[in-house]
Amino acid sequence: DGGITQSPKYLFRKEGQNVTLSCEQNLNHDAMYWYRQDPGQGLRLIYYSQIVNDFQKGDIAEGYSVSREKKESFPLTVTSAQKNPTAFYLCASSISLFEYYEQYFGPGTRLTVT
């Protein structure tokens, strides 16, 4: 899982509550990403960031928000507007956004909303 940490590993929340997932990297990578993984499906991109204080929506950004105040950190907030938030969330980073470098993934956070 490289130098990317995600916490907590498991997270339980009640419906209607916002929740923030942590992602920290010590790889000195410029680009960071958030993906959502559902059973039997591939990864879907939620948000990505090229540099501090800049981020872009991915394919399924509705109901999510992010911030990038520090190069090492890219927290994801799952808001109450996300209709089906229960999923496995993966954070990743890469050297650069605009090159062909591979992405390195964290261990993931499994979010369960009831």
Next chain:
Amino acid sequence: AQSVAQPEDQVNVAEGNPLTVKCTYSVSGNPYLFWYVQYPNRGLQFLLKYITGDNLVKGSYGFEAEFNKSQTSFHLKKPSALVSDSALYFCAVRDSPLKAAGNKLTFGGGTRVLVKP
């Protein structure tokens, strides 16, 4: 738009036998292709990538993949599978940088590999 397909949901193979996981892709320009492996409740681990050059790419843990431009395929292979290779494998593609904005990978749906002793 770029896309990738993994036609098999699951591949079963006996330990010691060759393992192949299939992947086909579609891009408008030159493809950058990646294979990742995921063990239960873990993040994805990078195995190998094709950017340019030799069509046969060697990666981690004895895996290799062959890029075939005419068939738009990038199948993952291992000559002799181990029980510990049992995991979920993802193929991913990215269009060439002049055509697409950012390092946005498109992932296939994944193929579960089960290696039996």
